[in-house]
Amino acid sequence: RVDLRSDTVTAPSDEMREAAAGAPVGDDVYGEDPSVNDLEATATDVLGTEAALYLPSGTMANQTAARVHTERGQEAIVEAESHVVRYENAGFAQHSGLQLRPIDAGEKGVPSAAAVAAAYVADDLHRPGTGLLCLENTHNAKGGLVATPGEIAAAAEAAHERGVPVHLDGARLANAAVAADEPLAAFAEPVDSVSLCLSKGLGAPVGTVLAGSEAFVERARGVRKLLGGGLRQAGLIAAPARLALTENVERLADDHANAERLAAGLDALDGLRAPTPETNIVLVDVADAAFDAETFVERCADVGVLAGAMDAETVRFCTHLDVDRAGVETARSRVADVV
Amino acid sequence: RVDLRSDTVTAPSDEMREAAAGAPVGDDVYGEDPSVNDLEATATDVLGTEAALYLPSGTMANQTAARVHTERGQEAIVEAESHVVRYENAGFAQHSGLQLRPIDAGEKGVPSAAAVAAAYVADDLHRPGTGLLCLENTHNAKGGLVATPGEIAAAAEAAHERGVPVHLDGARLANAAVAADEPLAAFAEPVDSVSLCLSKGLGAPVGTVLAGSEAFVERARGVRKLLGGGLRQAGLIAAPARLALTENVERLADDHANAERLAAGLDALDGLRAPTPETNIVLVDVADAAFDAETFVERCADVGVLAGAMDAETVRFCTHLDVDRAGVETARSRVADVV
Amino acid sequence: RVDLRSDTVTAPSDEMREAAAGAPVGDDVYGEDPSVNDLEATATDVLGTEAALYLPSGTMANQTAARVHTERGQEAIVEAESHVVRYENAGFAQHSGLQLRPIDAGEKGVPSAAAVAAAYVADDLHRPGTGLLCLENTHNAKGGLVATPGEIAAAAEAAHERGVPVHLDGARLANAAVAADEPLAAFAEPVDSVSLCLSKGLGAPVGTVLAGSEAFVERARGVRKLLGGGLRQAGLIAAPARLALTENVERLADDHANAERLAAGLDALDGLRAPTPETNIVLVDVADAAFDAETFVERCADVGVLAGAMDAETVRFCTHLDVDRAGVETARSRVADVV
Amino acid sequence: RVDLRSDTVTAPSDEMREAAAGAPVGDDVYGEDPSVNDLEATATDVLGTEAALYLPSGTMANQTAARVHTERGQEAIVEAESHVVRYENAGFAQHSGLQLRPIDAGEKGVPSAAAVAAAYVADDLHRPGTGLLCLENTHNAKGGLVATPGEIAAAAEAAHERGVPVHLDGARLANAAVAADEPLAAFAEPVDSVSLCLSKGLGAPVGTVLAGSEAFVERARGVRKLLGGGLRQAGLIAAPARLALTENVERLADDHANAERLAAGLDALDGLRAPTPETNIVLVDVADAAFDAETFVERCADVGVLAGAMDAETVRFCTHLDVDRAGVETARSRVADVV
Ligand SMILES: [Ca+2]
Ligand SMILES: [Ca+2]
Ligand SMILES: [Ca+2]
């Protein structure tokens, strides 16, 4: 079985399991878990922020950031197909009373400064105005598109000029950093808060860090509590999560190379179109095939290759550290048999 | 002074004032105000629904409908520039926990069946799915555009096929009915609830009716109470509001003719573009003029013609029963002096 | 029929109807309705505040005040049987995300300073802390109990010392003022906001004023919009409402005398206990009678006397300007026949 | 250092660490983590329910249950000093729009059937009515008070007769079971949902199970996602958490005996009163001492004994598996030195 459904399926390495077993722990609700504190300090360093917080999931990180930055009734500018729009249960509305202002960034994952400026709304009696710009990098639903630090900064500046804070959903920011050959901190620098998932391509079992100023993180800690994200002896998962951050960033280049190889192989097949990916996400367009996305996913599963349908005509394959080059070749050849 | 800022500025007629003075009243929270009951019965007849409810404002009517139709966390499909998006303080998010899915209907005010179908989202673990389609007719921000009953029905059917209820924001539905030469009930028939503002072109001092099935209106009554919209001896405003519904629908044709005349007059001026309006809203594009929208509004005000800026390049003039043909001619000639 | 269910059933006088018919009006959403402005100025004077706002209902006034004063997740100290607890659809939770901390004020309607101090909670990681003290005067459910300005001030001071703002639900504050022989402003002085219903004993058809500082009222205007309480030519109801405030305060003494007379008459009947009321609300305890509250209400209704059951053993009779002394005597003698 | 602040400080045993290191894992958002599934199956067995769900915290479990059981605007009957009132950031209001109806259960932790019946409110136009009864067993703030299955059943029946669902916050339900010598399932049987914290006295590093019917758990899974509680390779913490459930229940008797011993020792000291505890929580009343609670906590800390102030006059000591009889004796004698 070659599981390419998501990089969330990555299993912890032996080193991570050993780290879990030997982790010094304490009660993190009291701020006393050394492994959590260690992870948060490492994340602070890597992201170049004042502080960082460990949370159970990327969804909680994004929702927490939105809640801290905004007031009820404001608008959040979001890319139309971003994760917070598609996969977070309308959390911006439910947790923070925010109205979405989605903008389609088209071929890019992050909107231009001009698009941000156009989407900005000042407050008046009828509308509380724009309260947040939320970016996503890499952009999952558009196939792992990378925005450079410069592109992030341009969008963020358009928001900041209008007094609007910026959150960067960095679920796969490490993939962006590797692809753009830039340090993670370069992406965090222009924004007010940034999340980074450790349990996706980086291979941690559980968790996400949310980073920003000390004042931001202090308030985020309160929101995490409200959402039920205060953990106790979290060192057991924070210790392996820290290894994800210190050991597994560089190797994402392998996943990217594997994704490129896979895309080329699939694109060569009749009826499939798979543009060269920028990172580890391969989107396959089956519009010209004799089957729809669901059917294609089923046929692949029948031969032990797992993928996921994004919509009626698009299937996503996601490379990660548990599938090596041989696995990718296997996947390609098996898929060839069923197309 | 010729006030063309909005048809909300319409003042009650002498007949309305007499109706107010002589209105039989009771406590409407107990359902005992005869004038309110009379108005609701009339609205029920005119709209062809099972029941109707009198509310203080169009905003409350729309917010109430959304709350009744949906569950927290669902998505509401809305036209991108509709009133519920622009002017209701993010109420869908705040009152009902709804995530907006705005779609741009382009040259039309009401999206096509295909656009509705494309915007529909099924529920799964990550998203509660589409819970409402909200239409607006006429469409204010696009210049009083009219959708026919057939266009309403097409969009509504696309929603109903997917189990999604439909609310029609009919703030200016009477304008649509007159322009399309169709009875109001023809627009209400395809949808699950419809609002109709009485205090705009119809000239009532205060209020909006919200109509639908008996079960819908019963639940709407509870939401109205939650929002603080339960009134006491409301007959004083319901009696004149009823006259708005029985006496002032047909005459909207005059407003439409006046709007057409005004648009032609303004369009003839240097730097102004004013397409022929479908109803009573004239949008003037000042992109080619030497001034921006705010400046134009100020210059008009200096000569006693009141209008409103919609955005940096668009100014809205709205005809209504308190401005007759002579008033429109006056407005046109005065504006000509300042352009 | 003698209707003693509530003082909300009061019908507008001929003078009020004339005021409605002749009211100068404008669009109050633009702040241009002279009759509304006049009412708000009068309320500002009478209550001695910086500003005041006219709203459709007492519920909207209380909910608006809570929203302006607080942040999500705070606690509101409320009397356990106050109107905001019993009759406002959990609005504090729904509109403002507030957790209730009800305290039973016992024989009084307003809690003591000590009780407020004991209910106060400081904020920490686990609880955002107390954000509001909400008082009610007179206290409806306890039978129109009066708190003096001194009692209001004592409770308010306990809150203010802890940084907690105070809202006074003055639905029947005019009754308290008359009973205590104190000006309305004396009750408003110690608090941060105060509502005053015009449509209860004061006899207006519709509406409540909410008063406080200019900054408070400016923010309240935005919340009123959010709740759908922005009215258009509201002068038609604001003009008679102003008469309620200028003409009908003093005469509440008659209602109080009538209530005292009625209570004495009912208390003399077998099985009924009716303590001497402080204002216009007579609570009759039927615990020792052969019937429960609902049955008693029905029997009264059979002889044309309307009252309301508060709970299984308590029935409320409410005097007001539409029932004179003769009406009260009629009510008493008819009730005597059915006990 | 003897840490008696809370049983949440319990550190995982060597067996638990080994279980973590060797846990089979998968992506639990896909339902594919064998260790999580194993834990949930075990919890289902132990609690005698149809299904169970693993969540990051007890707060998330309680908030999830409330959200699943209720509709916006309903009331939740809660014990006045229960955890959901004191320590969950007004979550019932914020996440579920619920109004609290706190009742003081006095000497007991769980209210009587009569108290529940008295607190019940039927829905009408003004209030949506009671939507939840939330019980807590053992009751933390009252000193680990135990309710028997019969007491739980009595309160639950009073709710069920009125159509109200019941959630049991069983953060320390295992302590209740051991103290009452009843199986866990006997407490779960009368209620609609039950949480059980694994990271308190049971010694797991992280997590709580929430159990109920299959339909309940399916909906709870969606709410967990909304709150950001969907974890990935959660087996690393679920495997040790399962050991908490299978290995550490019986031994809570030792904690109870230690608590009794500690209470007796402290009660013997001048100025301290410490009633015999029912489980593992010792509340020490310092009202008669020369110091307040905070000062007492500080003095204890100075000699390496950690406790927590509950309020100005009450200090809590909590026994658990990381403090044996010798530790308790040490604590007692050191405290004696500083009183
Ligand atoms: Ca992983
Ligand atoms: Ca191809
Ligand atoms: Ca009008």
Ligand SMILES: [Ca+2]
């Ligand atoms: Ca032109």
Ligand SMILES: [Ca+2]
């Ligand atoms: Ca009245």
Ligand SMILES: [Ca+2]
């Ligand atoms: Ca633990």
